[in-house]
Structure formats: C-alpha cells, structure tokens
Amino acid sequence: MSPGASAEAVLGTAGIARRDVGPAESERASRAWWDADADDYLDEHLADIGQVDFVWSPEALHEADARLLGEVEGRRVLEVGCGSAPCSRWLATQGAHPVALDLSASMLRHARAAGTGTGVVVPLVQAGAEHLPFADASFDIACSAYGAVPFVADPRQVMREVCRVLRPGGRWVFAVNHPMRWMFPDDPGPDGLVVGQSYFDRTPYLEVDDDGAATYVEHHRTMGDRIRDVVAAGLVLDDVVEPEWPEGHERVWGQWSPLRGRLFPGTAIFVTHRPA
Template sequence: MSNTFSDANRTWWDQDAHDYHQSHSAYLSSFYWCPEMLHEKDARLLGDVTGKRILEIGCGSAPCSTWLRDRAELAVGFDISMGMLQRGTGNLVQADALSFPFTDDSFDIVFSAFGAIPFVESSLTVLQEAARVLKPGGRFVMAINHPMRWIFADDPDSFAVQYSYFDRSGYTEFEGERLTYAEQHRTLGDRIRELLHAGFVLDDLLEPEWPEDLTENWGQWSSKRGKIFPGTAIFVAHLPQ
C-alpha cells in the first residue's frame, strides 16, 4: 500500500510520463524555468556555469540538465520516476529528493525547475539536502508554483477561490485507501523561512510576468491569469563561504 508522498508520486509520474510529454512538448524542449517560458540563456539565474558541477533536483526527463551538458563541467539530474528518466539522456540517477545519493560539498550549483519540492512531505528536508551537497558559497535556485496560486481552482479560466492560502494540509488523491497523488502547500513566508533554516542566504525572488506573445495554456497557467497575478516564484540563494 502506498502511504507516502514518495510512493504515490513515483507511481503517478511513471504513469503520466507519456501524456505529460505530449502535452508540454515546447516547455520540455530546453531549459525553461517555468510555464511563463523564461529561458536560462536569458535569465542566467545559475550564473556562469563554465567549469561548474551542477545538480538538478527532480529533473524529470532532464531537458534542463541536457541544455547544461555542453556548458558545464558536469550536469547531473535525479528524479524519483524511472518513467520520466527513461525519456532523458545523460548523467541521470533515480533517487528520492528526501535523501540525495551524493557526498557533502560535491556541487557548485544545485537547482530545481518545478521538480520534487512541491511533491514531498518535507520541503525543508530537500533544502537541507541541497545545502549539504553544495560547496560553501554555492548557488541554489528553485522555481515552484507561486504560493498564491494555491487558492484558485485548477482551471486556467477561473478566478474562483477554492482553498485557504493559510491551509498547509496540501492536496491528495486516493483510490480507496491508497494514496495516488500528493502535493504540499507552503506560504511565501514559509518558503523563505525554510531556505533560511537550511542555511541559505536569499539573494532574489522573481515572479515572472506572462509574455505578451505567449498564448499557450500550461495546466492552470494561462495568459488570462498570468496578466493579473503571478504563477511562478523563483528563489535565488547561496550558501555562505
């Protein structure tokens, strides 16, 4: 019986891998941080990656790590879903984000682009693991669904409020007693406090605006919503030297 977020989401993403790639082919074609299609070549949130060892958390089929492969010294991605990993190439590892299979101080940069962090019981544990494998002074960047998005219905045309922003109980789906999908919710303040508790210094918080020429919906992300309020929050941080 699946009783944990990890078990449920491993099975969910294994089963959804084909449909996910069919639905989001443009987004998965390169290193885009978010449904607003912010590309790393333009944003440069990772900084100069030349000669750097980089780790991606929750890489899925690893379009981001693939883009980095010829630019960095080493780009490694890991994900809990073998179904997703089998669609990628390169230095890919199957692992749970609650326990990184890497040694201390082994990477210059660690990042996540909508991977793993919203899908675990303890996002703080993921951040602590990221801090553990980062070298002193290393950079950490995570892009997640904007916490304000949580309150709205999962519908790109709806502005109906469905949940309380302050309800941290998360979202779950069950088949009988078996947990089949799970997603956590934290407020913006929670996210910042977790970063600080894990030992990071917060450098920036980006809320990408919806591009004028982008008309394609991405799940609940749409131009209708995106022109009014943010759908993505990107945290840029570093470890002290």
C-alpha cells in the same frame, strides 16, 4: 502502461481528499504517479520544455535569458527532479557538468532516450530529493524547475540536503508554483480567477484510490514558509523572481494561461546560496 491509459486509470484514482500525508506515503505516490504519467506528460508538454533547453516556468522564462544560475561553464551542477532532463542537457551544452536526479524510473527512461536521440548524454540518478545520494560539498550549483519541491512532505529536509551537497558559495535556485496559486482552482479560464480556499490552509491536496491510499500528492507552503525553509537550512536568500506573463505568449499550460498570467503570478523562483 497501455497506450492511451491515463495515470488516474492505471493507479485506480477514485476521488480527491484533504488530509496530512507523511514523507513515505508522499514519496510512494509521487513515484507511482510520475511513472504512470510520464508518457502522457511529455506527449503534452514536450513542445513547452524542449529536448535540450532550460525553461523555468510556464511563463516561458529561459535560463539562457535569465541567467539565474550565474556562470555554469566548468561547474558541477545537480538538477533535482529533472524529469526527462532537458535542463541538464542544456547545461551540458553550456560547458557545465550536470547530474540529473529524479524519483521516477519512467521519466529517467525518457531522459536516457532523449540523451541518445540528441547526442547530449548526462549522468542520471534515481533517488528522492529528501535524501540525496551524494557526498558533502560535491556540487557547485543545484537547480530545480518545478521538480520535487512541491511534491515532498518535508521541503525543509530538501533544503538541508541541497545545502549539504553544495560547496561553500554554491548557488541553489528552484522554481515552484507561486504560493498564492493555492487559493485558486486549477482552471485556466474565468473560474480559475475565483478564490476557492484559504491561502493559509496547508493541508495537502491528494487524489486517492478506493482504499484511500494516495495516488497523487501536492503540498502547499506559504511564501513565508518557503523563505523560512531556506533560512533554516543555512542558506542565504538572494532573490525571489516572480516571472510576469510575456506579451504575446498565448500558450495554455495546465492552469496557467494568458488570462490568469496577466493578473497574478503563477511561479516563484527562489535564488539562494550556501554561505562561503
């Protein structure tokens, strides 16, 4: 991608559409989008996510404080949708044995560079979340901070795959956009407080090129859908964390802002485990 070229320009994004999108098209769009957008995304958000840190959400909830994963020292941990892998590098500094997985080659390029730059190198795997290239029961913990889950057409398949690769008793914790956020425009200001569409409309949001092919896809699941996906995969739901916007936190991150954060949740974190 040429310097300064946006992902929309590189991919030829011409407009917005609402229609069903299957797993193959959704994966192609996500791979292309994050390959094209990785440089710009990290230029904008590196200060938010850090190089060696585990930040769950725009509410600045850190795993060092929340401890949603439990004890990680000595544990084999899979990060699903790792991006540039700051979470996996942080886990490595805590004595864990992380493996960082992402669909995007460009994001993994940044992850390799950050590993070299920080001296915290973790194994990197390029693959989609719906088909994890790992043996059954090969991880003690799995985690995802806004990675993969909102962008796949079949999130229930992701839950099944994570359950498969977890050892009995293993924990799976994932953060996604709070389902109620779907009703509101992606605007951190007052216009983002006005309901624009039905919470129950599960038609994916997508951006398309001149031929109508998806260049970006985001899928919506209601809170009930997310819970049913977890349970149907054979996992046990232990908690749903809805981080509150912290006092004094003035950072605007995309559609998340102090204005919106004081009124409704932007993030839902699902804490689950595979039964022993």
